[in-house]
Amino acid sequence: MTDDTAPKTTLREDLAELMKAPRELWIVYAATFFEYLGIYSFLSTLKFWLSTDHGMSDANAGWWASTFSSLLTAFVFVVGPLTDSVGVRTMLVGSFALAAITRLGMSLAVG
Numbered sequence: 001m002t003d004d005t006a007p008k009t010t011l012r013e014d015l016a017e018l019m020k021a022p023r024e025l026w027i028v029y030a031a032t033f034f035e036y037l038g039i040y041s042f043l044s045t046l047k048f049w050l051s052t053d054h055g056m057s058d059a060n061a062g063w064w065a066s067t068f069s070s071l072l073t074a075f076v077f078v079v080g081p082l083t084d085s086v087g088v089r090t091m092l093v094g095s096f097a098l099a100a101i102t103r104l105g106m107s108l109a110v111g
Contacts, residue, residue, distance in 0.1 A: 026090070028088055028092075032090055035037065035095075038099075039072065043065065043068075043069055046061075046063075046064075046065045046068065047061040047062050047065040048061075050064055053107075079091065
């Protein structure tokens, strides 16, 4: 069943409306873009880092990379409602701080 009561708009009209969106929405979009860029870059190199720098076998490194990816997906489902309750700004600041701490920890890890 289709909803014929919704107004029909063109792509141009939709994009023009999106350009009028608040600055905060664009900040969230930019943060999300860079977050996913960082995650996918990290996931594509994680198994190589584990095998070369930490001496894991390819199978073991792949297992840890897939476990990390699965946990990351589960974490996204938990953080969504939490973001709704504490606010986007608080979660972004907290997320970036935690990401910086974990990256520092990875750089100090002995292999």
